[in-house]
Amino acid sequence: MEPRSEMVHWFFATGFLFLGLILLSRAIVGEQVWARRRWRLYLWPSIAFGLGILMWPVMTFFTNSAIHMIAHGAWAQALMVAGAAELGLVRGKLHNPLWRLATPVGIFVSGVAFLVHEQNTWFFARSAFLHHLIGWTLVGGSLVPLALAVRPRSAVLQSGFAVLFVVVAVMLYCDRDLAPVFGHLSPLAGVPHR
Amino acid sequence: MQTQIVTHALAVRTHRDYRAFIVSALGPLTALAGVAWAIVQPYRITLLHPHHQGFWWLFAEAPLLVVAAGAAFSFLIARPLLADLEEDDGAA
Numbered sequence: 001m002e003p004r005s006e007m008v009h010w011f012f013a014t015g016f017l018f019l020g021l022i023l024l025s026r027a028i029v030g031e032q033v034w035a036r037r038r039w040r041l042y043l044w045p046s047i048a049f050g051l052g053i054l055m056w057p058v059m060t061f062f063t064n065s066a067i068h069m070i071a072h073g074a075w076a077q078a079l080m081v082a083g084a085a086e087l088g089l090v091r092g093k094l095h096n097p098l099w100r101l102a103t104p105v106g107i108f109v110s111g112v113a114f115l116v117h118e119q120n121t122w123f124f125a126r127s128a129f130l131h132h133l134i135g136w137t138l139v140g141g142s143l144v145p146l147a148l149a150v151r152p153r154s155a156v157l158q159s160g161f162a163v164l165f166v167v168v169a170v171m172l173y174c175d176r177d178l179a180p181v182f183g184h185l186s187p188l189a190g191v192p193h194r
Numbered sequence: 195m196q197t198q199i200v201t202h203a204l205a206v207r208t209h210r211d212y213r214a215f216i217v218s219a220l221g222p223l224t225a226l227a228g229v230a231w232a233i234v235q236p237y238r239i240t241l242l243h244p245h246h247q248g249f250w251w252l253f254a255e256a257p258l259l260v261v262a263a264g265a266a267f268s269f270l271i272a273r274p275l276l277a278d279l280e281e282d283d284g285a286a
Contacts, residue, residue, distance in 0.1 A: 007254035014259040021224060021267045025217050029279055036278040043271075173256050 002061055006127070006177045012051065013172030019047050020165030027158035041090045048106070049083025052076050071117035075110055082106030100149035104142045107164075111138030123184035126176050134171045137164070214279050221268030228260030 003011075022044050026034045034040055055076030063069040085102035088094035114135030120128040141164040148157045178190050232239050239258065240251045 001248065001250070003250040003254060007250055010254055010256045010259055013256070014263050017224070017260065017263045018267060021220055021263070022271055025220060025267075025271060025275055028213050028216050029275060033275070033278050033282050036282065037274060040271075040275075173260070 004177055005062055006175050008058060008062060009172045009175040012054075013169045013175075015047065015051050015054075016165045016172060017169035019044060019051075020162050020169060022047070023162035023165060024159065027155055027162055030155070031153065042087060045083045045086030045090060047083075048103075049080055049087065052079030052081075052083055055079060065117075065119075067119070068117045071113040075113040078106040078109035078113075097149070100152070101146070104144075104146040104149060107138050107145055108142035111135045111140075111142060114138060120186070120189075123181060124186045125189040126174070126179040126181040126185075129181040130171050130175050134168055137168060137171070141168075214276055217272050217275055217279070221264045221272050224264030224267065225261045226264075228257045228262075228264060231260060232257035 026040075026044075053076070055072055059069055059072035059076060063072065082102045082105070085094065085099040089099055112135070114131050118128055118131035118135065122129050122132050144157060144160045144164055148154065148161055151157060179185070235257070236242060239255055240247045241255065241258075244252060
């Protein structure tokens with residue numbers, strides 16, 4: 001039996017929260033201390049890549065329309081490319097700094113995917129509201145890694161990037177399959193299950 | 195006595211302590227947030243009323259996932275990071 005859609009959001013929220021904490025601690029201690037153990041450099045790109053891989057089962061098992069499948073598929077690829085590009089840069093296989101743009105592009109595509117696969121209006125139900133909110137947060141938030149690609153050592157931008165993941169994690173934890181948002185719930189959505 | 199040098203050393207030390215304090219607090223604070231959430235919305239902890247619950251309802255408990263993320267960060271990331279911060283402090 002498959003988990004409910006809201007549970008999948010909570011699992012991804014946990015991954016995003018863990019990723020946010022990792023990025024925040026990196027921003028706090030600085031690159032010098034963070035790089036004292038080599039494995040730590042691979043940590044966040046690996047998690048981003050892993051989250052991209054995990055989007056494939058989401059695409060396979062939680063697809064109820066063509067637009068869902070396309071959005072989840074594009075999203076999986078964007079996250080994997082972003083993680084792989086960062087891994088390549090850390091490993092030294094990639095040298096062109098333009099590869100750093102893979103992360104803001106990945107975040108932007110993630111935001112667009114959220115917006116595209118939510119067909120209902122903001123106040124249809126809580127999940128619709130959160131999908132719109134997360135989508136626009138990621139679209140706007142993609143400017144942070146974009147600035148970070150230009151100024152990679154900025155502690156403020158690194159912290160901002162980390163906070164972006166924590167904020168998205170909080171929003172994902174708020175997701176419910178069928179629940180009102182600020183007292184609004186469309187009668188077309190159905191009856192809340194708990 | 196060259197007081198300016200002493201003052202500078204103390205300032206550096208304070209900055210490092212500040213960073214270590216924040217990193218060590220991130221995990222417990224996250225776990226605490228999960229515990230607070232569980233207290234505010236106890237019905238989300240299905241382990242408290244496990245009868246007639248399927249596997250996924252017992253496994254996916256959002257407040258406990260937050261606690262798990264905080265604990266995992268504390269043990270897997272923060273601990274070695276604090277040790278490195280201390281080593282870096284000693285080397286500086």
